[in-house]
Amino acid sequence: MNEAGPSRISKSRPKKSAKQKNGIHSSKLRKVSEAKAVEALEQAALQFEPPPDLKAFADLPISDFTRRGLKKAYFTEMTDIQVKSLPLSLKGKDVLGAARTGSGKTLAFLIPVLEMLHRRKWGPQDGLGALVISPTRELAVQIFDVLRSIGSYHSFSAGLVIGGKNLKDERERLTRMNILVATPGRLLQHMDQTIGFECDNLQILVLDEADRILDMGFHRTLTALLSHLPKSRQTLLFSATQTDSVASLARLSLTDPVAIGIAETSISLATPASLQQHYVVTTLDQKLSLLWSFLKSHLQTKTLVFLSSCKQVRFVFETFRRLHPGVPLLHLHGKQKQATRLETFQRFTGMQKAVLFATDVAARGLDFPAVDWVVQVDAPEDVETYVHRVGRTARYESAGRALLFLMPSEEEGMKAVLEEKGLKVEKIKTKASKTQNIENQLQNMAFQDPEIKYLGQRAFVSYLRSVHLQKDKSIFKVGELPVERFAESLGLPGMPKIKFLGRELAKKKKNASHAVAIAQYAASHQARGSEGEESEGATLSEGEESKIGDSSDEETAEKRKLLKNKDKGEAARVRTKYDRMFERKNQSILSEHYTKLVDHAGGSGEEDDFITLKRADHELPPDPSALPESDFISKRKQKMALSKKALGKYGAKGNKLVFDDEGGAHEIYEMKAPEEVFGEGGAQGLAVKEAGRTFMEGERGRMKEADIMDKEEAREKKREKKRKRKEREREEMGYDNGGPAIAVVTPLDEDDGYVSPKFDLPSESEDEAPPAKRTKSSLNKVDRRTGTTTLEEEEELALQLLRSRR
Incomplete structure (x- = not known):
């Protein structure tokens, strides 16, 4: 009993103390209070009616976690797009929002994302609840940073999925994410290839910069992505400009959307009033000199320079870096690796005085703080691109300036297009005394450094190709460009040959x-x-x-x-x-004589007519040049059809014929039917068919035998190859004949180191049997315990030697 007592006590459940009971009771009360608070918050959001003077984030029906995160990130007052969209999106409605760039669209969709998951009590086991799709990697990184700053008090897991990273690492973490910020291409790759990545429980979808997503050619990708997502979801679509493609996308992805800011989002309102817009007229060969002079006169500012192609960005960056302008230079384009792009983006964000050369990859959505100047060296392809470029400055309530370089052939058309959309860009003139020509420096660099010359050639070709591919030919006229002077201005010794330009x-x-x-x-x-x-x-x-x-x-x-x-x-x-x-x-000098020679009546049979030409008037095909215009044949094609080259190339090919004894024409390789050769049903025909059948059966049997022999030979080669490989492996590992090789070092005997050969003699039981063939391994046996031969073995070896001599 005494021994059994302690065992019963150890197996019984220990009694809980009063403190533990109070802790469990308090946790239950806390969960109940949290559930009531979430329910009250949801009711408040559904019943919320925004007052006319709504400005502060604290006045919104949002959770304490989101309110504390906004306060920590110094977001206190809302912008216009946030005031109009947040009360609706917090109620769970689909929103189609449009506002000028830099107006705070990021917070307009991140706050509903956090609040929606908070009210649904979303946890790690619930999977993916919110998805944010961005057109570029830099914009996705920026959205993710804002999400981390305002959502630091929430317990959701968030991930960033963009190209350029290790796909395996992303797959391991992807299934544990509640919020995902991604680019379209990489997201679709995970949806198609990553096992365990499901979007069946998705609650909210955000499409940021939807017009840019479609412009970059992701329309099919977006359609495929939407097919993976559930229909019962909330969708928020935001864009700086509204186009027909965006409207069609909204019809596909949104359900009864509420339009925010679309009626008043004309292009005239797309640029802030604090932005000063100017343009300057310059020739193509003076663009780089003018850009250099501008940077030298604005060393204490933060400038963003836009060029039309990646190769131009790299050429300008490399050449200006060697000229040492006196201000930090950076470059950003789509051909860079992901790590380099992110590093450049973060460095320029943190700098106060710097110059960033970039393509249009930096024109959408990126928030570079305190940019003073936006310089467009190459004209934008359309008004929307211009609006997005200049939108990198004068963001929120700050001021900014924009400068556009236009060539004389572009000035009239670009100015008319901008004024048609309500954009007023003032013309300014440059001072010749402050303009420095750098053409000689570029020529010296191209002469001394082959890499600069190569980059200049690529920049020349890429710029002309970009102008050639522009849609608006009234502005971009590649035929009017001074290409030879442009090549000289880049420092090139001659103009590179270009096919489309030729x-x-x-x-x-x-x-x-x-x-x-x-x-x-x-x-x-x-x-x-x-x-x-x-x-x-x-x-x-x-x-x-x-x-x-x-x-x-x-x-x-x-x-x-x-x-x-x-x-x-x-x-x-x-x-x-x-x-x-x-x-x-x-033309008619021989016509009379020729008319006498030709007999047009077919000849009279008289003696005088023996030299008369018996000519027949052949009917010629109609002249293509005389065809009516309704046949849609151009005169140039008609002329080409009459040429000998065209007739030889496209004319009908004749067939080579042979003639038999009766004069009948046949093709040279004409096939005959078997019935014509052997007759139908005759004995000869049956014999031929039987011979053919016998031949086919014999060939089939021979092929089977050859196939068996080939397979056996292949198996034998495989065995031999395997045996050689094993022998080689055993030699490398130090094994000989199944056991480890033992090296024995013994002192030299009187025979000066001579060792008698080692042979194995047959045992007594094998004397009557015929002697078996001795292998090399059996003749080299040694005592594995001592590493030397014994006396009996030496005697046996001697007897074997004597027998072999007989």
Whole structure:
């Protein structure tokens, strides 16, 4: 009993103290109070009606965790887009928001994300609850940083999924995330490939900068992403500009959305009033010199410079860095690695005086604090791109300035497009005394450093290609660019050859020569017409009528039209070599003699006709040049169709024929039916078929035997290869004949180190049996315990030697 007592006591549940009971009771009370607080918060959000003077975040029906996070990040008052969208998005409605860049759209969708998951009591086991999709990596990083700052008091797990990182590391953490900030391409890759990544419980979806997502070619990706997401979700779509593609995306992804700021979001309101916008006119070859002079005169400012291509960004950065302007230089473009892009983004964010050369990858959504100047060296492709570029400065309530470089061929068109959208950009002039020409320095660098020369060539080609691919040809005219001077301004010894540019120049030169020929042709006919006018006024003279009558009908009509409309200055077609040939005056010099030789009546059979040509008038195909315009064939194609080269290349190919004894024509490789050769059902035909069947069966059996032999040979080669590999491995590991090799070092005997060969003799039980073949391994046996041979073994070896001598 005494022994059993302690065992019963140890197995019984220990009694809880009063302190533990009070702790459990208090935790239950805390959970109940939290549940009531969450329920009250949700009711307050649903019933909240914003007052007219709503400004502070503290007046919103949000949780204490979010309110403390906003206060910690120094966000106290709301912007216009936040005041209008937050009361609606907190109620769980879909929102289609549009506002000018820099107006605080990030907080407008991050606060509902945190509040929605807080009210649903979202935990780690619930999986992914909120998804934020961003067009660029830098913008995704910026959104993630803001999320961490205002959501530091919440217990949600958040992740960042962008390209450039290790996919395996992302997969391991992805299944534990409650909030995910991602770029479209990498997110779709995880949805398709990562096992365990599910979005079935998604509560809220955010599409930031939706117009930029679509402009970058992610329309199909977004459609595929939406197919993975549940229909019962809240969707928030924000964009700085509203386009038709954004509207179609909203119809696909939003359910009864509330439009915020779209009616008043015209382009004129898209730029803040504190932004000063200017443009300067300069030639293409003076752009870099003007940019250098601008940077040298603004060393104490923070400047963002936009160029049209990645190669231009790198060339300008590398050359200006070697010229030492006196201010830190950075560059950012889409060809850089992810780590480099993030480092550049963070460095420029923390600097007060710096210059960042960038492509349009930095034009959307990125919040660079305290940017003083935005300089656009290359003109933007459209007004929306211009708005987003200049939106990097004058953010929130701060002031900023923007400067646009325009060439003389771009000034009129770009200014008209901007004014049509309500943007007023003032023209300024540069002082020639403060402009420094750096063309000589660039030439010296290209001569001394082949890398600079190579970068200059790539920058030259990429810029011209970007202008060539622009949609608005009224502004971007690649044919009017001074390409040779542009190459010299980059320091290049000569202009690189470009295929598309060569085609443009050839087309331009051809059009110029055609214009000259047309002018000459029209002038000559005007002179002829003026002579005729002296006699008959506006009518044609008899001589002119006869000249025209000698040519073809089409030519006649065309020349008549030209002469009648010479006062209007209508263009005439270019005279070709065929026109000149038919205008020769001696065409009929042999016509009379030839007419006598040719017998058009088929011959009379008289003796005088023995030298007469018996000619048949063959019917020729219609002249392509005489086809009506309704056949949609251009004159150039008609002329090409008549050329020998075209006939040889595209004409019908003839077939080579052979003639039999009867004169019948056959193709040289004409196939005959078996019935024609062997007859139908005859004995010869049956014999041939039987012989063919026998041959096929024999060949089939031979192939089977060859296949078996080939397989056996392959297996034997595989075994031999495996055996050699094992022997090689055993030698490398120091094994010999199944056991470790033992090296025995013994002192030299009287025989000066001579060791008798080691052989194995057959045992007594094997004397009657025929002697077995001795292998090398059996002849080299040694005592593994001592490493030496015994006396009996030496005697056996001696007997074996004697027998072998017999």
